[in-house]
Amino acid sequence: MLMKFLTYNIHKGIGGVDRRYRLDRIVEVIRHYDPDVAFLQEVDDGVPRSRGDCQVAMLAEALGYHWSAFQANVRLRHGHYGNAILSRYPMSNACDVELTVRPKKRRQALVGHVRLSDGHATRTVVVASLHLGLADFERRMQLRRLLKHDTLASHHAHTPVVVGGDFNDVWGRLGVKLMHPGGFNSATGHVRTFPARLPLRALDAIYYRGDVTLHRAFAGHTDLCRVASDHLPLVAHLEVQVG
Template sequence: MMTTSPNFRIATYNLHKCRGFDFRIVPERILNVLKELDADILCLQEVANVPTGPPQWNQAHAIAETFPDFHVAFGANRPFQGGTYGNMTLSRFPIVSWKNHDLSRERREPRGVLQTEIEIARGAVVHVFNVHLGTGHMERRYQARKLLNPEVLEQPDLVGPRLVLGDFNEWTRGITTRLLQSSFKTFRPRHVGRYPRTFPGMLPLVSLDHCYYDEPLHVQSSRLWRSKMALWASDHLPLIVDFYVSNVSRMPRHTREHSAA
């Protein structure tokens, strides 16, 4: 049985459709920031996927091409410019399956959470939930309850730890934060300034981007990425977390039959 405990780096980043702080859509800036992060798993929100459109909207393809050795899953949440728009997860480790969960509330912008099963070591799977919640208070109350139920985070047949991260659009201790903190571990990321705020990128005033996790995952370090490029590339800052597994040999074996879509 394997006893080596792997370390891995995961990052969450709302790309804002590659629209920077100067209002220009420049995918190349986002691609450079993603390379700077040096992450093993990337959870991205607000990604345009328009293969038949102009290059500026063919963002999912450009990202996948930039990381040719990564496994890729895309969760489309709504139509966009003749293609789709949603969340994207990339991983150096195998993605053994994925599923997109609809969290949309009627008369609000469609939202979703992209679930991926990622095998970080032989037989040891982490369930990664790439989240993008709504901007409305009542909308998030609805989405929080939908998230914390047997259809999504509380699926009875999940085996192994869960990692829930992304843009929660919540900067106060609302119902989403309270529910997730009651079920998961979390942290405050380290920051070059006094407060760990993620939005807006150039002059962050609030924290919208968060990470929650189960043991035996443990946070080794965490920080917000504030390179010169990151300050301009999007209206969010990337959040980076380095995890280690205390003893991967004690993680439950993943026995479900899966196939990546």
């Protein structure tokens, strides 16, 4: 089954150029690429800067996603922000994987199960949305912790697993040093996504393993993508073996 995955640091819906809060621009970007599963980072819930909006609920409703999950990573004086997953297929067992490296900012991965069916057979895809830390040692520790966690490590080698997010991979080392030895392939390579207006760094990525084949992947390229957030979205078309 051909599936479309998107990962996108939405920057709380605040434009990377004009610094205006416009969640409708994020809606239009996601709608344009129409992913089956969207991994989102820096999603606000009850924060004054975003009018107190519950952004995951608003995005799911506006875009017609029947399944969603949100993870409150960072608590603010009013509200919090974190990671989210939107899915067009049934999603269950959403859970938090603690990745915080003290005394750094709190970080977690949001992991869930997406259930596919082709009418004859069903298959579970393990999905994860994450936002890693700013320090190189921190990112390496966080990824090692995630890869060893039961939510990923307990599955058979053929189980489809897709991980997307803002890896903050400034030096482009995480894939070679950690993800590839962990059995993952890169869907997106070193596609530059930050800053959105003139991308210089490949901070965001999608990785996959198991019974999954890559068809193509790219960064969002519309004019709206360059102003809606400070990151560009990444899109990957992946074939997941169901039957």
